[in-house]
Amino acid sequence: MRSYLSPEYVVHRDQERCIRCKVCVNQCTYETHYYDAEDDKVYSKDINCTNCQRCVVFCPTNALTITKNPSAYKENDNWTQEAIVAVKKQAETGGVILTGMGCDKPHFTFWDRLVLNASQVTNPSIDPLREPMEIRTFLGAKPDRLELENREGDAVLLTELAPQLCLETPIMFSALSYGAVSLNVHESLARAATEFGTFFNTGEGGLDSRLYKYGDHTIVQVASGRFGVHPQYLDVGAAIEIKIGQGAKPGIGGHLPGEKVTEDISQTRMIPAGTDALSPAPQHDIYSIEDLRQLIYALKEATNYSKPVSVKIAAVHNSAAIASGMVRAGADIIALDGVRGATGAAPRIIRDNVGIPIEFAIASVDQRLREEGIRNKASIVAAGGIRNSADIVKAIALGADAVYIATAALVAMGCTVCQKCYTGKCPWGIATTDPWISKRINPKIASKRLVNLLQAWSSEIKEMMGGMGINAVESLRGNRLHLRTVGLTEAECRILGVKMAGE
Amino acid sequence: MDSIARMNNRYGDDKDFAGCSIFAMMNLQGKRFSSKDPVRGISSMHERGNGLGGGFALYGLYPEHKDDYAFHVMYLSKEAKKKTDKLLNESFEVIHDEEVPTKEANVSEPPKVWRYFVQPNVKKMSTKTADDYVLEKVMRVNTETGKAFVFSSGKNMGVFKGVGFPEDVAEFFCLEEYEAYMWVCHGRFPTNTPGWWGGAHPFNILDWTVVHNGELSSYGINRRYLEMYGYKCTMQTDTEVLAYAFDLLMRRQKLPINIVSQIVAAPFWEEIDRLEPEQARVLKALRQTYGSLLMNGPFSVVVAHHGEMIGLTDRIKLRPLTAGTRGDFLYLSSEESAMRLVSPTLDKSWNPRGGEPVVGRLKTSKLVEVLVK
Numbered sequence: 001m002r003s004y005l006s007p008e009y010v011v012h013r014d015q016e017r018c019i020r021c022k023v024c025v026n027q028c029t030y031e032t033h034y035y036d037a038e039d040d041k042v043y044s045k046d047i048n049c050t051n052c053q054r055c056v057v058f059c060p061t062n063a064l065t066i067t068k069n070p071s072a073y074k075e076n077d078n079w080t081q082e083a084i085v086a087v088k089k090q091a092e093t094g095g096v097i098l099t100g101m102g103c104d105k106p107h108f109t110f111w112d113r114l115v116l117n118a119s120q121v122t123n124p125s126i127d128p129l130r131e132p133m134e135i136r137t138f139l140g141a142k143p144d145r146l147e148l149e150n151r152e153g154d155a156v157l158l159t160e161l162a163p164q165l166c167l168e169t170p171i172m173f174s175a176l177s178y179g180a181v182s183l184n185v186h187e188s189l190a191r192a193a194t195e196f197g198t199f200f201n202t203g204e205g206g207l208d209s210r211l212y213k214y215g216d217h218t219i220v221q222v223a224s225g226r227f228g229v230h231p232q233y234l235d236v237g238a239a240i241e242i243k244i245g246q247g248a249k250p251g252i253g254g255h256l257p258g259e260k261v262t263e264d265i266s267q268t269r270m271i272p273a274g275t276d277a278l279s280p281a282p283q284h285d286i287y288s289i290e291d292l293r294q295l296i297y298a299l300k301e302a303t304n305y306s307k308p309v310s311v312k313i314a315a316v317h318n319s320a321a322i323a324s325g326m327v328r329a330g331a332d333i334i335a336l337d338g339v340r341g342a343t344g345a346a347p348r349i350i351r352d353n354v355g356i357p358i359e360f361a362i363a364s365v366d367q368r369l370r371e372e373g374i375r376n377k378a379s380i381v382a383a384g385g386i387r388n389s390a391d392i393v394k395a396i397a398l399g400a401d402a403v404y405i406a407t408a409a410l411v412a413m414g415c416t417v418c419q420k421c422y423t424g425k426c427p428w429g430i431a432t433t434d435p436w437i438s439k440r441i442n443p444k445i446a447s448k449r450l451v452n453l454l455q456a457w458s459s460e461i462k463e464m465m466g467g468m469g470i471n472a473v474e475s476l477r478g479n480r481l482h483l484r485t486v487g488l489t490e491a492e493c494r495i496l497g498v499k500m501a502g503e
Numbered sequence: 504m505d506s507i508a509r510m511n512n513r514y515g516d517d518k519d520f521a522g523c524s525i526f527a528m529m530n531l532q533g534k535r536f537s538s539k540d541p542v543r544g545i546s547s548m549h550e551r552g553n554g555l556g557g558g559f560a561l562y563g564l565y566p567e568h569k570d571d572y573a574f575h576v577m578y579l580s581k582e583a584k585k586k587t588d589k590l591l592n593e594s595f596e597v598i599h600d601e602e603v604p605t606k607e608a609n610v611s612e613p614p615k616v617w618r619y620f621v622q623p624n625v626k627k628m629s630t631k632t633a634d635d636y637v638l639e640k641v642m643r644v645n646t647e648t649g650k651a652f653v654f655s656s657g658k659n660m661g662v663f664k665g666v667g668f669p670e671d672v673a674e675f676f677c678l679e680e681y682e683a684y685m686w687v688c689h690g691r692f693p694t695n696t697p698g699w700w701g702g703a704h705p706f707n708i709l710d711w712t713v714v715h716n717g718e719l720s721s722y723g724i725n726r727r728y729l730e731m732y733g734y735k736c737t738m739q740t741d742t743e744v745l746a747y748a749f750d751l752l753m754r755r756q757k758l759p760i761n762i763v764s765q766i767v768a769a770p771f772w773e774e775i776d777r778l779e780p781e782q783a784r785v786l787k788a789l790r791q792t793y794g795s796l797l798m799n800g801p802f803s804v805v806v807a808h809h810g811e812m813i814g815l816t817d818r819i820k821l822r823p824l825t826a827g828t829r830g831d832f833l834y835l836s837s838e839e840s841a842m843r844l845v846s847p848t849l850d851k852s853w854n855p856r857g858g859e860p861v862v863g864r865l866k867t868s869k870l871v872e873v874l875v876k
Contacts, residue, residue, distance in 0.1 A: 122522070122694060123718040123800050124821055131819065132771045138791050145756050146792050148785070155762055157785045164791065373731050376792075469720035469801075471819065472769070474794030481517045481723030503515070 004088050007046035010069050011055075017063035018042055024055035024064060029425040029437055052418040054427035086348075096349070100421030100431065102248060102342035102385060102407060103352050109340065110359040110488070111391045115501060117482040119469035126471050128462035134472040135461055137402050139239075139379040140164035140308040141332045162332060163308050165219075165239055167402055168197030169458040170473060171392065173450075174337075174383050174404030175221050175243065175312070177203030178228070179256045179265045179277060180344035180421070182438035183210070184446070185430055188413060190214035191443055192450035201404065202228075204243055204254055204279060206268040212236045219310065222299065224253050225279035227269040231302065239333070240299050241310040242292070244283065247341025247384035250314030250355045253279030255345060260424050260433045293329035300330070308332035314354075315339065315361030315384070320368035327369060327378045334378050335404065336361045341384030342407045344431050345422030358384045359398065363496045366399025366478055375478075389460035398496065399478040412453040413446045516739075517723070522692040523704070523716035524551035524669075525824070527805045527835040528845070529685040529812045529863045534831065535563050538678040541686035544834075544841040546670035548690060551837060556691030556703035557672035558664025560712040561683035562809060565659050571598050571620035572637055575655035575662060576644070577700055578615040583650035590648065594640045595621035603663075608675035610667035614700055616676075618661070634709055634754075641708065646737070652701045657710030660809065664689075664703035672703075684865075687807050689714040706742045710808045711750060715742040716837060717802030717822045728795035741802065748796050749806050760813055760862055766793040768818040768858030805835055812863040820857030827852035833863035 011032060020042055024033040032048040033055060035041075049066060056064045073084050086097055119125040126133065140162050147158040173189045186208065189200040194217040201219040206228015211218070220237030222229050234240060245251065256277035266273035286292050296309050310333035311326045313319065323334050338358025343351065362382050369375040382395045383404035392403050411417065414428040421431035429440025465471065468482050476482065484501040485493050493500055526544040530536060541559065565573050574591070578584045591597060600619040628636045641653045655662035660683075663676040669690040673679075689704035705712040719725060719741040726736045726744050732755075734747040745767075752763045766789055775786045790797070801821030806813045814835040816824045827834045827842045827849040834842040834849075842849060855861050 119720065119800075123720060126819075132773060134772055136772050142792050146758075146788055148758065148762060150759065154782075155759075155785050156781070157788055159788065159792075161788055161791060370727060370731050375731060469718075470799050472794070472797055472799060474790070475721035475724060475797055475799035477724060478727055478795070479721060479723035482720075499517075 001092055003092055005047075005085060005092075006071060007049065007069050008085075009049040009051045009066050010046050011044035011049055012065045012067065013042065013044060014063045015041065017061040019061055019063075021060060023058050023060065027054045027058050027427060029427045029432075029434075030423075050418045050420045051416075052420070052427050053416045096347045098345055098422045099348040099351055099419050100342075100344055100346075101417050101419045102340045104419070105352060108338075108357045109385065110357050110492075110496075111385070111387070111394055113485055113488050114359070114394045114496075114498065115484050115486055116390065116393060116397075116464060116468070117484070118467040123469045125469055126466040128459075128466040131466075132471060133462040133466055135169050135458060135465075137167040137170040137473055138164040139167065139310075139333050139381065139401055141378060142376040144376065163306060165199060165308060165333075166197070167199065169454055169461070170396060170400075170402035171454060171457060172198050172219070172381065172402060172404050173200040173409050174406035175201040175203035175241070175246075176406055176410075177205035177221075177254060177256070177344070178208060178268055179205040179260055179433060180254070181431055182429065182433050182441065183208055183264060184438050184441040184443050185410075185413070186211055187443040188441060188446035188450060189409065190218060191447035192454065193217040195447065195451050196454045198454065199238060201241060202237070205256070205265070205277070206270070207233055207236065208264065208268050221312075222295075223279055224281070224283040225277060227271065227277055227279070230270070234299065234303050237307065239308045239310055240303065241312055241333075241335065242283070242295060242299070242331075243312050244286070244292075245312070245314030245316075245337065246343060247314045247337030247339055247355055247358070248343030248351045249346035250316055250350075252281050252346070252350060254343075255279070257424065262433050262435070265433055289325040289329055292326065292331075296330040310335050310381070312337060312383075314341070315356045315358055316354075317356065319356070319361045320364040323365040323380075324368055324372055324374070327374050331378055333381055334365065335381040335383060336365060336400075337404075338382070338384030343421075358382050358395070360495055362395055362398040362400050363480075363498075367497060370478075389457040390464065392457065393461055393464045393476065394483060396473065396476050397479055397483050398498075399480075401477060408453065409450055412449045413441060522551070522694075522718075523556075523714075524548035524690040524837045524841075525688070525714050525716055525803060525805055525835065526837070526841050527685070527687040527714070527807070527812055527814070529833045530831050531833060531863060531866050532831045533563065533684045533865050535682035535684045537682055538673060538686070540845045541688050542670055542673045542678065544836065544845045545688035545690055546668065546673075547841045547844050548836075548838055549668060549670075551692065552668055552690030553692045554668045554671075555666055555693050556664070556689070557667055557669030558662060558689050558691075558703045558705050558714070559669070559673065559676075559678060560655075560660065560662045560685075560687040560705040560707065560714070560807060561678075561681055562660045562685035562710075562807065563683045564661045564681060565620070568598065568620040569659040571622055572656060572658055573661055574619040574621060574641075574653050575603065576617045576619065577652045577654060578617065579650035579652075583648050584615065584617070586648040587644055587651040590640075590644055591619060591621065594624055594627060595619075596624060597621050604677050604680070605675050606677055608667065609671040610665050610675045613665060613675065638708060642735070654701055655707050657707065657712075657809075660710050660712075662705050662707045662712060664705065665700045666703065685807060685812055687712055687714055687805050687812070702738075702740070704742060706738070706740070706746050708746060708750065711746060711754070712807050713742050713746040713749065713804060715745055715802060715804045717741060717804070717817070718800055719744065719798050719802060720800030721798060724795050725798065742804075745798065745802070745804055745806075748798070752793075752796070760811075760860055762789065764813075764815055764858060764860040765789055766796050767798040768815060769794075769797050770818070770858065803837065810865040814855065814861040815859075816855065816857050818858035824861075825852065825854050826861045833861075835861060835863075
């Protein structure tokens, strides 16, 4: 069948600048560029281009530019280019349209409708370059009160606190499963988390034993496929996370195609090499809240109550009630993943239509747990759509204890959010297990880039806190008076618990 | 409580905020003294206020009624008094009531102020403690009757406050007629609550009073945390959340002041990390558990109840507080000059560090028993 689709991007090559070095030919994993020996020229097949910018960055003479194909269908606000292309694709293949990364539509982003406060006159702002500014964060269940005893003038603590994770910045690396990404990516995340004093999440594909040495800064995930879950795996992590859902694809499990299951991944995931790793949509031992309680306590028993257990859900309509049940079921951390959360592969129709924005989920879960008097029993970690440090400050002010970032971490390593992760051929060496391509991530360099990002964002968080006259992050957490909305309806403001600007 | 919240924060700001002067003076032997020195002290810091609030808390004020709860009530209408009288008579045995004597002074639009000496109605108390019963009834008067406000409800103590400079408020309430062993005085510079007498300091519940200078940047979360424990922050002031925090930690959870000060003005992690492991474990647990009660942003505060007076500032000391002793007297003041005016010679005077409490306790055993612990 002849395809009616035209290239999405056009590659422009300045032939005067091109020195025929073939870097672009070698760098493009989609075979967009090819060298014609007869002409002694390099040409491009536009239809293969994903606009990942790998060739543009690596071209030594800046000979390449990539633009959106100016040839487009007649403008139509309903039948957009994307809508028409989707129908044509499906008519040609009969398949579900896959995509990677998070929702790319503007209408779910509420961070940009929130503005922050700063001190003027009636109290002083604080300069973080001159004075202490504390962002250390602890995740885990906190007691209602402490019992202390006075022994010869010294206060002695009688209350034993539940196990806690100590974060030197309220930012963690979110779940990126081994198999979806390569060992080098996992190692980069693990090294950066260890160096900065925070945590990386293994995702649902287990943890390669070569990375066990970073266990103190690792959250090990237990998902519906139970890939790579065994006693040593649970023991080695600092915390365990039960994955119920993911913001990019609430209600469906992760699918790793057999081509990505190499020998190493087969070892770690405990499945035969080359077989598809299909996580069931639900956890088949959790059909109800009491079942979740059993799994939480099974994991706590298995690890001798030595580490917090997190439960991650996609933010959906009844998140507040679900989260309350999760806390009562024994979860020490509630991880909420909003509709803009990213993925290595998901049906686009699900990614762009299922779930609710993280801003509302944080606000309603935090408020519900407070109304029920159990907010201290669990920490809230927000994920899905955190693009910069201001988003983090806003998430914390709405009620989150910390955030998970994944897309931002990948972007720091090189990702350009071209949304083609599901092909397994990521030219930046990230969403691939191909040994030749994945070498493009050097853990030493990539972890340095990650540490720099954490450093930069932490400094910015401190600057914003100082401006508000706050020198400890616990005074920002849930402090919605430092937020105002711009351009939201009264109902949206009510749900966010935030006043309008000028109010 | 809507009406009180509206009166106290008429523009619906995040909260009511103010700058201020504080002067507190205690005789550690429990010997009562007149208003002369306290009023001189606070009025010397005239420039720190703007005439929109002054007030005094007097401990050891009503020895002849020392076992009765003394209510001071502001009325903004006759109707409110009628309703409140009915409610008080239902819930309490009213031993004595009278209008609080006042005289002409430079104060603005004074309400009618009445005082009642009452005993809880034992039949209606059920299993509650007398304090909790009184607290509940005070909240009820303040929320239900409208235009009536109980601003003082402890035993053998009383709060006098209003709109005016402190020295004018003192004159209005004829404070020269009274004696007390502890005086806590306040002059206020509010930015958004002109004309509401209830908004002046001290803030009182039972025999606890708080005077406060500052603006808490952490107010939003302090308030939401306290709401989880049943407190309704209807006054919408920093002072109120400070008072409730002290009530929760000291009265309900029975934590000593040295621990409480490390919650509301917590040491920095870099200090905690340097301590002995056991000491660090305590401070770490305090911050982990009570992080939402860290009072962030500038404040200096004097918290008082029978037998005890506590001065404390935020952990980086963004508001002034100075302390001094002379003989049996302990002084706490926003400015040293006020102490020196009252007592030119001091045995000791010092500037407490940020987050370091100054605690004055009565030496006589009889009064120590009154301590809430």
